[in-house]
Amino acid sequence: MTLKEWFEKAMSHEKYIDLMETHKENLLHVYNTFAIPEDSEFFSMLKHKNLRVIVLTEDWCGDAMMNVPILLRLAEKTGVEVRMLLRDQNLELMDQYLTNGKSRSIPIFIFIDETGNEVAKWGPRADDVQQFVDELRATLPDKEADEYKEKFNEMINTLTDTYKSNEKLWNEVYSSLKNTLVTI
Template sequence: MKEVMMLSLSTWFEKGMTFEEYRKSMEVNRDELSRVYENVAFSNGDLQFFSDLANKKWRGIVLTADWCGDASFCVPIIQRIAEKSSMELKFLIRDENLELMDQYLTNGTARSIPIFIFIDEAGNEQKVWGPRAEKVQEFLQSLLVQLPDKEAANFKDKQQEVFAQFKERVTTDPDMWRVVIDSVITRLK
């Protein structure tokens, strides 16, 4: 059996795109991502936490994809947090980086994104956040329970409606953005 050499997190970081490179590469959710990026706001308490976080000199690796509804609002929020924390994020497309993705599976099985891996100057993992805040998950679950049985003729149409409703809410509602901000701050403390 051939042993696979695992890349260091610093090497993965170096492989990544900048936020602007990632945004320019987008074809599906660029408008939503940009809207959130341009409109997310922080409290004075948030800004104080971000200022203190800057002292840690962390960097971040983001596993994401343009088609991902969660990434369309989590990525720009956490990019803004990173900017306020003097933290550089680098972006990797999930399906092009499965060796890393498979180390950060949700519930040990799902390649759910976005995943944010925060590392120190030496490249050691410090914290991981993603793919979504618990309260956002609860909101999605409240929509999913409305779906008909998977065998129903209209299941696919109804599923698309639910995901469209989810995406619309999370990319336009500052209260949902606040949930993400609070979740990230709690995780990074």
């Protein structure tokens, strides 16, 4: 399938949010709280590109819970249409966007032009967010350790709480998106 066909197959972001069960409240919190910077020159440039975005995501993903609402706020300012595909139901496309050539990490934002050609890709994390995650993971015991599962679950809870409340990370996501998009 072409990216244009994937976009047409994808659901609206409204439908995706309506169907959410795991992180709906957290996603909506970020969406309702995030204050997009005043960036009129950038917004104007993006409006003239007439872009659309395919988002590979899943409801259970904490990174998507934080990144998707920031993308949605940017899309509102720039007239970019956002459509959602569930990663696990669309592995044919997901496997074309593996992180480090091996991981099905999400979210992935695929920006396409009017004819359906990819012009940019973003995801799954901004660099500063990746550094934060790497630092948390470095504190985990070995996977074979008895306490690994408990400590891993604690780390996930810490990530979720941080993702839904840390405005500095939200701004890093916005800046990373902007840095990707100003090059097109």
